[in-house]
Amino acid sequence: MATTETLLQTLAAKLPLVLSTAGVLLAVFLAQVLLKGSPLANLPVALDDLPSDEKRRQAYLTRAKEVYSSGYKKFKDSVFRIITSNKFDVIIVPPKYLNELKSLPDDTVSFDGAIEQTMHAKYTKLEVGHKLIPHIVKSNLTPSLVRLNPTIAEEVQESFRREMPECDDWTPININYKLLRVVAMVSGRVFIGPELSRSEEYVDAAINYTLDLMHARRAVDTMRPWLRPFLANRLPEVRKLNERLAQADAFIRPIVADRRKLKKGEAPDDMLQWMLDGQSERFGGEYKTETLARLQLGISFAAIHTTTMTTTNVFYNLAAYPEYVSVLREEIRDVLAQHNNTFTSAALQAMKKVDSFIKETMRLDPAGFSSFQRRVNKPFTLSNGQVIPANVMIEVPAHALAQDPEVFENPSQFDPWRFYNIRQKAREQGAVEEAAQNQFVSVNPLVLTFGYGRHACPGRFFAANEIKMIIANTILMYDMRLMDGHEKRYPNIEFGVTSIPDPTKELLFRRVQIA
CATH class of the missing domain: 1.10.630.10 (Cytochrome P450)
Structure with a gap:
């Protein structure tokens, strides 16, 4: 009993130090994460004039055509992202990279993975991958x-x-x-x-x-x-x-x-x-x-x-x-x-x-404003040096391309x-x-x-x-x-x-x- 009491007294005496040390470690970890930043943080976003992602999400629901079109016009030859009604990140890749994208292996960009994720195949039992x-x-x-x-x-x-x-x-x-x-x-x-x-x-x-x-x-x-x-x-x-x-x-x-x-x-x-x-x-x-x-x-x-x-x-x-x-x-x-x-x-x-x-x-x-939907399983780099991180969806703005006066x-x-x-x-x-x-x-x-x-x-x-x-x-x-x-x-x-x-x-x- 005495040994137990002594142990508890010692622990009580040192608890503030333990908590303080844990707090410092947590702060360091959070600082590292924040300093490292999201791989998407530096990508421009469509409708960047809106004040928040929630506003952009609402805009996507009601006027997605405008979201793709405005992003395409503003960032035509560069990668940008859009905020959709879903909970996953979507990166829009310019059509000029289509030949690069189509050459990537399936374990890097997955067609089936995009369907599984967007259609919740695990629960809807949609047969994917056969x-x-x-x-x-x-x-x-x-x-x-x-x-x-x-x-x-x-x-x-x-x-x-x-x-x-x-x-x-x-x-x-x-x-x-x-x-x-x-x-x-x-x-x-x-x-x-x-x-x-x-x-x-x-x-x-x-x-x-x-x-x-x-x-x-x-x-x-x-x-x-x-x-x-x-x-x-x-x-x-x-x-x-x-x-x-x-x-x-x-x-x-x-x-x-x-x-x-x-x-x-x-x-x-x-x-x-x-x-x-x-x-x-x-x-x-x-x-x-x-x-x-x-x-x-x-x-x-x-x-x-x-x-x-x-x-x-x-x-x-x-x-x-x-x-x-x-x-x-x-x-x-x-x-x-x-x-x-x-x-x-x-x-x-x-x-x-x-x-x-x-x-x-x-x-x-x-039928839709985008094409070439793929889930990115492994990071890859476009010819312009842009890195596309894993665990995002990529799309090509098909309708905006078809409405481009330089194309048609x-x-x-x-x-x-x-x-x-x-x-x-x-x-x-x-x-x-x-x-x-x-x-x-x-x-x-040009027509996807x-x-x-x-x-x-x-x-x-x-x-x-x-x-x-x-x-x-x-x-x-x-x-x-x-x-x-x-x-x-x-x-x-x-x-x-x-x-x-x-x-x-x-x-x-x-x-x-x-x-």
Whole structure:
């Protein structure tokens, strides 16, 4: 007891010294941290005229286009940062460094890591990082388009027969809603096969999975990070998403079971079968049906809403600028007449004005204001000596680039033949590569619709063909215009980095009058 009392007395006597020493060490540590500074501290920030990061965060939510544009104009050839609604740091890299960025290895700048982080894949169960899907798209889907295009065209025509009313006179139609269903069925025919592609359970899942996923992502995003491992899976939005995944597993399971019994040569020609045939140790072995269901929904997430938004944007422009429809209709008729009235790959490639109209639409009204999103896992240095630290996101200001008058003449003007004329001029000058780069489907460092580098959208060839077929069939069958009282194109809805055509708007359609 005496020894204990003595020890306590000694400790009590020296406690002030211990606390003082600890305080000094803490102060030294904090001073070192503060003196060292954040690796981002010296980077300029967009909207630096605003008084705080919170004001900049609010501005990003309501006018992100301006955030990217003002930063691009002010710091055009240098790196700057933006304050987003998320909790991670975002660095904007000038487009002139794209070729450097695309050469960096995946363990330095990660495409999958960016998706995992922004989409909270751990909780939303979004399948990220599977090498099988990009492999199948590149090795099976794209090379098969020559063979599949007639089937896709038939599915487009059948879907329109199912979804569109007669329209003998001017008829109001919510084209975004109709396109969602058409694109789901047409894409489903290639993705999952004829057993399910027209069924309501598949169409509903393909369309609404994306909405459920985005609701779940936003719900997790608003939760404090340290709470997510304990509570994220209990969120109502996450539970609803899990129910959607279970439903997809239920309706895909019997299809997969039947497919696995088929002999070689009996199986359908679609992505589900290619997935089953392509499973190997290289791609993680044989997948469980629930994994196949999540992969199928992931494909829907990547394809259906983006294709629908692009096509809706095109229709809004066709209705706003009806003077161009007759030119497009003439081209479509002439091209099809030269190709046995069949939507072959060659016919689609020959529709150069249709192609230009789509590309110009996406230049002015992209789905997002930035591109080339990557998570930085390891620091790297740009050619100008600028060090990009780890644990940040990088982006390229795609929309600001497309609005640069030094890149495009009269950039704010909708010029439907802009890329058609660029391609024609390039051909006349013998610049074959430049002509090819200005197709809608091409990966172009000046129009980043499909990204850039080795992670550029692998499904863009299928998407471009599908979009062209939908537009061409519609132009051949219908005239269209804005609703009465509207003289200008419907403005898109913008929130954060995203821009979407207003899904509530209607257009007037009338069957083409045959003289």
